[in-house]
Amino acid sequence: MIKRRKTRVVKVDSVRIGSPWPIVIQSMTKVATSDVARCLRQVRRLASAGCSVVRIAVPTKADSVAFAKIVEKVSVPLIADIHFSAARAIEAIEAGAAKIRLNPGNIKNRADILRIIESAKAHGAAVRIGVNEASIRDLKKADVPAGKRVGLMLKEMTKYVRLFEKAGFSDIVLSAKSADVARTIEVNRQIAEKFSYPIHLGLTHAGLAEDAKTASAVAIGTLLAEGIGDTIRVSVAGDSVQEVLIAKEILKSLGLYKPNKPELIVCPTCGRCQIDVVKLARQVKRVLKDVNRPIRVAVMGCVVNGPGEAADADLAICAAKGRGFIYRHGRKIKTVSANKLIAALSIELKGLRH
Numbered sequence: 341m342i343k344r345r346k347t348r349v350v351k352v353d354s355v356r357i358g359s360p361w362p363i364v365i366q367s368m369t370k371v372a373t374s375d376v377a378r379c380l381r382q383v384r385r386l387a388s389a390g391c392s393v394v395r396i397a398v399p400t401k402a403d404s405v406a407f408a409k410i411v412e413k414v415s416v417p418l419i420a421d422i423h424f425s426a427a428r429a430i431e432a433i434e435a436g437a438a439k440i441r442l443n444p445g446n447i448k449n450r451a452d453i454l455r456i457i458e459s460a461k462a463h464g465a466a467v468r469i470g471v472n473e474a475s476i477r478d479l480k481k482a483d484v485p486a487g488k489r490v491g492l493m494l495k496e497m498t499k500y501v502r503l504f505e506k507a508g509f510s511d512i513v514l515s516a517k518s519a520d521v522a523r524t525i526e527v528n529r530q531i532a533e534k535f536s537y538p539i540h541l542g543l544t545h546a547g548l549a550e551d552a553k554t555a556s557a558v559a560i561g562t563l564l565a566e567g568i569g570d571t572i573r574v575s576v577a578g579d580s581v582q583e584v585l586i587a588k589e590i591l592k593s594l595g596l597y598k599p600n601k602p603e604l605i606v607c608p609t610c611g612r613c614q615i616d617v618v619k620l621a622r623q624v625k626r627v628l629k630d631v632n633r634p635i636r637v638a639v640m641g642c643v644v645n646g647p648g649e650a651a652d653a654d655l656a657i658c659a660a661k662g663r664g665f666i667y668r669h670g671r672k673i674k675t676v677s678a679n680k681l682i683a684a685l686s687i688e689l690k691g692l693r694h
């Protein structure tokens with residue numbers, strides 16, 4: 341059981357970020373914000389995939405105008421992603437952004453930051469202080485040692501946080517991102533030590549989905565397992581829905597996400613296995629597709645270790661040569677021939693549903 345670090349809780353419209361609230365999955369739209377129709381379609385796709393807050397880039401005045409139209413048409417809270425421009429930040433807040441993301445590497449003017457804070461206070465918007473390693477001027481040279489990089493990211497963040505605190509603003513979420521997994525883990529450990537604000541986890545420039553998946557799972561998963569992290573974004577060069585699906589997988593693997601869907605456990609198979617477990621598991625997965633209940637179903641390749649390993653499953657198939665055994669909550673209830681296993685499991689599933 342993962343013990344989450346205690347944090348302040350930040351309100352982002354209907355969503356709460358911070359422990360003990362569930363970890364929030366977020367993602368970004370990837371079309372021009374000024375193309376309101378396409379942007380809206382992406383927001384809706386993300387929301388139905390399980391994304392709880394959606395971030396939208398607001399780089400131009402035209403995007404601010406479009407952002408205002410999009411906010412009106414969706415129920416999922418929106419975050420405006422702001423770089424370089426205090427004017428864009430204030431326009432987005434006034435348009436109804438539930439939260440804005442500021443990059444301390446490119447909005448540095450103290451008076452501008454204070455104006456943004458006043459606007460956020462007046463409109464009840466939260467702010468993410470999102471440090472990016474690549475945006476820090478002193479870190480643009482390749483020969484800066486890793487230890488110094490982490491220290492400089494933390495220093496940049498601390499300056500910003502102190503300014504917000506002095507201005508009496510505490511609805512802040514912190515993030516420090518790098519493309520480097522080890523540095524992302526280290527800097528977030530230090531942020532968690534130093535601050536009680538909720539933390540947004542993610543890598544920058546993680547790559548194509550197939551590469552981003554592993555790097556993100558290691559960086560985000562390591563931190564989450566240590567109780568650090570309150571909202572996550574998996575950056576993928578590609579469809580944003582992929583980001584949400586990978587984020588769900590990461591949370592699920594740590595027991596931090598409980599979808600209203602079955603969880604399928606499959607043994608890795610070994611020399612004791614007497615049937616095609618992968619084929620059987622795929623058939624079971626198809627049967628489970630339409631089940632909307634958080635049950636656990638196991639497919640195990642033998643009766644030597646299978647029943648023990650599947651003991652906490654609601655239903656399990658433990659296979660033997662030419663036949664298999666159905667277990668319910670760890671108790672053997674049926675023995676059936678191999679070709680009838682799926683039908684027998686389907687009947688038991690119906691029984692479980694009632």
Ligand code: SF4
Pocket residue numbers: 607608609610611612613614640641642643644645646649
């Ligand atoms: S359940 Fe049986 S077949 Fe599967 S990995 Fe364990 S021992 Fe091997």
